[in-house]
Amino acid sequence: MRRTVAEHRSAVAGLLRWSSGYDGSAPEVLPLVEAQGRALAEDLRAPVSLPPFDNSQMDGYAVHADDLGDTAALLVADAIPAGSVPPPLQPGTAAPIMTGAMLPDGAAAVVPIERADPAQFHSPAERAAGPVTVRLPGDAAPGLFVRRAGSDIAEGATALPAGTLLGPAQLGLLAACGVGTVRVRPRFRVLLLSTGDEVAEPGTPLAPGAIYDANSTLLEAALREAGALVTRHRLLGDDPAVLQEAFAAIPAGSTHLVLSTGGISQGAYEVVRQALADSAVEFSSVALQPGGPQAHGTLSGIPFLGFPGNPVSALVSFEMFLRPALHQLTGSPAPRPVLDAVLVDGLDSPAAKHQVRRGLYRDGKVALVGGPDSHLLHALAASNCLVHVPAGVTALAAGDAVEVTLTGPVPTDPFAVEDVLVLEDAATDAAGTG
Template sequence: MRTVSEHQRDVAELLAPLFAQLDSEAETVPLREALHRVLFADLLAPIDLPPFDNSQMDGYVLRAAESGASLFVAATIPAGSNPAELASGQAAPIMTGAKIPAGADAVVPVELAEPARFLEPGAQVRLPSVPTDHFIRRAGSDLAAGQLALRAGTRLGPAQLGLAAALGLAELQVRRRPRVTLLSTGDEVLPPGQPLRPGAIYDANSTLLGTALVEAGAQLRVLPSLPDDPAELAATLNRLEDVDLLISTGGISQGAYEVVKQALAGKVEFHSVAMQPGGPQAIGAVPTASGVRLPFLGFPGNPVSTLVSFEMFLRPLLAGPRTVVRARITSAVSSPEAKHQVRRGFFQAGTVELLGGPGSHLLHALSTANALVQLPVGLTALEAEEEVEVWLL
């Protein structure tokens, strides 16, 4: 039986050439298609951000040296306008985000004016003393043109895409996504939506693992579920093209109809990993008709085992590690001494509550969890209030 770390190492070695290739291949995509993609090269700011000096408040813009006195009200400056120079002895009503006129260097919030409202041009308003740059956002104060905006390798989320949009960029160069083909096996597996015959189950893995792969940045292709026919499976795999990674679920354990094991015996390795759930694992490279040896990972068929396998062995390579915290467990727990057990839990306020048992079929418990609780090899029991390592989902 191999350890979790040994299998993690082998998966990383198997996929290292693929990730090296992806690091050298760029695509240009619109911002709306760049979510969860990985930035290909360093991004330098093409403009200052903000691009001009602007008001942080709704108020009066003036010369700071003339504050603390009554000033004549000039024309209002709305956002989006290009105001004329402000004359000495004047203060202009200005809206949040509006450009600061030449000659002005401070803003007084309207609620501090006397009277505390916007007045018509030509009226007089008394404004308190304020320093230079009071409530002014200077051009480039967030990011100056030419500065590094985002580093190569950054995973693009809403904040990063918002920055790119604010810099005026309509598209970005990103790394090519790994093309992953996913298949579920088993005579008993039916697509959701069909009548459920006796002895059959619905295919949860294609959706569960498929959406996890997409969320982690993969370009996904899902094959129809295959029956327990080794010849049909081998023929299907032999025809695959334009694939970077093949993943199967099911058919790799110790049963009499382990179709993946039968079809790929001698071509890939089958291991028992000291992990619960997710002990059975397969790894290797599958030959195809085009002469390509396709990297292959075989995960167990039970849904929780499938997702735990993905989280332990593949997701960190695709999207980086989960956030790890220490938390106090709310109830006592036991774990097999020779296995790394992964339990589902709900984390909040420094504590984690276990949900369901250790069983690999407890999909409902997984659906209500926001964390994976790690119980490593050698740990047999914990009492309530003891600390555990928690991966936040």
């Protein structure tokens, strides 16, 4: 059957949600330093207020409430360093106070040292010689340069909601709140298989007619980047009986998903399709280029997805279907940035399919890298985005607007004429070899 991209995306998300058993998995408790990139399993409330006490925002003088607006000389009290608990501030005095130091009782504001007269703190020698004074401007308002306790977050308030992805800023907040460990959602487990008699392991001699297995490395890297825990199965050939045995040997509860590549199209040697002919796996055609052939269903209750065997098709399938489903279910990975861009060059697209081209995005523009063919790995490696051409659009010209999904870093320098020419030459060469 033929599905739209949206229909198949929904089907994959539903399959994982209802059949993977992931939602019933117990959270993991990790130290903060090991929790980066993971999603919180539950709301986390602040055990303390931030700041935990009123403190100074500047190096300066703490001023008593009674002395605000008074320009008379004030007796300089003992200095207040950060980390100390100061005595109450008396009227008629001003205390040198450091940034972050606790504000003494009675103080209502902090005057920066550069606004004081003199505009520097008295030296120890001056203090030792006898009492010293300071004059402060009369326009200091209550609360000037004071960080109030709880002004960042109050004790008991939600610091981070469940599902939050923990990056440096989030982990820094938790550390500041005194949190040492967090309960995070478990990693999503994937068993990854690749099929084909012609496929050889990288690093081994390549026999005539054979190709190296790119899909296992490509998809394992993509899954790990998305936060999944991946187990790679040994390479499987084109014997349906061997594949059936491999599927039957998967222990129940050992994985949340079985993912295979290759063997699902309409050819004479589509081993996955043959091995699963009588299973609960559905083989369908999605209105997508590349990545039209797709398989999804369950094997003994375990979710199964089958991606096409061409490497670009496999990665496009992951980005279009599996990665969004993982985000919905586990909170990790974060959604890809989706941007509007202007095409540097034109393109043609089949009317009935959503075409996904590879491109290089920067400075609001996107140049196509390589053609639409699904074997152009060199072009894929040179790209940093997927360029979307919706079904029903048959051609776009240079200067037209398109939607792109960022998959890699964006160069900071703008496109130059020579850059565009190099990309166009690469696209021409790739199309000529396709």
